[in-house]
Amino acid sequence: MQIKGVLFDFSGTLFRIESVRSWLRAVLAEQGVTVGGADFERYTGELEAAGALPGGPLPRQVPARLSAAWATRDESAELHREAYTGLARQVALPDPGLYDALYERHRTPAAWQSYPDAAEVLGALRDSGVRIGVVSNIGWDLRPVFRAHGLDPLIDDYVLSYEHGVQKPDTRIFHTACTNLGLDPADVVMVGDDRNADGGAAALGCDVRFVHHLPVSERPDGLRTLGLVPGVA
Structure with missing residues (x-):
């Protein structure tokens, strides 16, 4: 795809x-x-x-x-x-x-630390013209975390469960995210660590790829190895 x-x-x-x-x-x-x-x-x-x-x-x-x-x-x-x-x-x-x-x-x-390859992968996707969204099951505004760690400029849109009253794996939250990016779900990959919650995007037609929820020191290249960007692996 x-x-x-x-x-x-x-x-x-x-x-x-x-x-x-x-x-x-x-x-x-x-x-x-x-x-x-x-x-x-x-x-x-x-x-x-x-x-x-x-x-x-x-x-x-x-x-x-x-x-x-x-x-x-x-x-x-x-x-x-x-x-x-x-x-x-x-x-x-x-x-x-x-x-x-x-x-x-x-x-x-x-209280938060970004994974070592997060900025690299997000930056490479953005340089390739790929639209980027964050879809999170959460009860508070995480945007300040992205801003403080320098990743907010790389994100096009945030869809946070508490702002919409619906949580993953409900397909409605993924539909909102794809719509906000102006994309067909078939052209979108969902990346997450929870096979149930994040896996819900598959029912909408998204490709879904998973990383392991590990301490930062134990997962230096989990995002890089997903094959999201040619040449970044």
């Missing part, structure tokens, strides 16, 4: 969230809360098990009281906050203000 457009997922595809350890350490420092080493390790382990960090490890178990919010968490900003702060509140942290502070931290550019 001649690729005229590429849609990228955000978390685990172009960017990776910091570790739970880094997330908690940063917020404790920002809030001026001091905890002992053993307590820090316990909080880190419990937050990770709870799945409280958006973009981080999934919850081992979602409490029944949060099941509805969790299932539709990316359809609105309110549901996203409810789901993730609710998961975090399963952990008895030493200051009640930490739950909201943790949520706010994950929305900051400092």
Whole structure:
């Protein structure tokens, strides 16, 4: 196929969230809360098990009281906050203000790192005249993350689930993205890390290619090897 457009997922595809350890350490420092080493390790382990960090490890178990919010968490900003702060509140942290502070931290550019080959691949696509969109299941505006990391000039359009009230794998979100780029889905590739959510684009006629959701240091060329741009592999 001649690729005229590429849609990228955000978390685990172009960017990776910091570790739970880094997330908690940063917020404790920002809030001026001091905890002992053993307590820090316990909080880190419990937050990770709870799945409280958006973009981080999934919850081992979602409490029944949060099941509805969790299932539709990316359809609105309110549901996203409810789901993730609710998961975090399963952990008895030493200051009640930490739950909201943790949520706010994950929305900051400092909490995210782009994959090593993201700028190269996006730049090569743009130089080739390929239209580029970001399609993300998310509950907040990720555009500042792209701006802070210098990738926003390479993106033509963003389709964020919470702004449309629909989340992947629903084909409507991919249809909106293709329409916004002015392209037929048959000419578009969807790139993501989730075979269920991102794989939904296949039902619309998009080609779908996957990367592994790995730490940045462990995936130096996952995007480069997808064959999106001739000569970039």
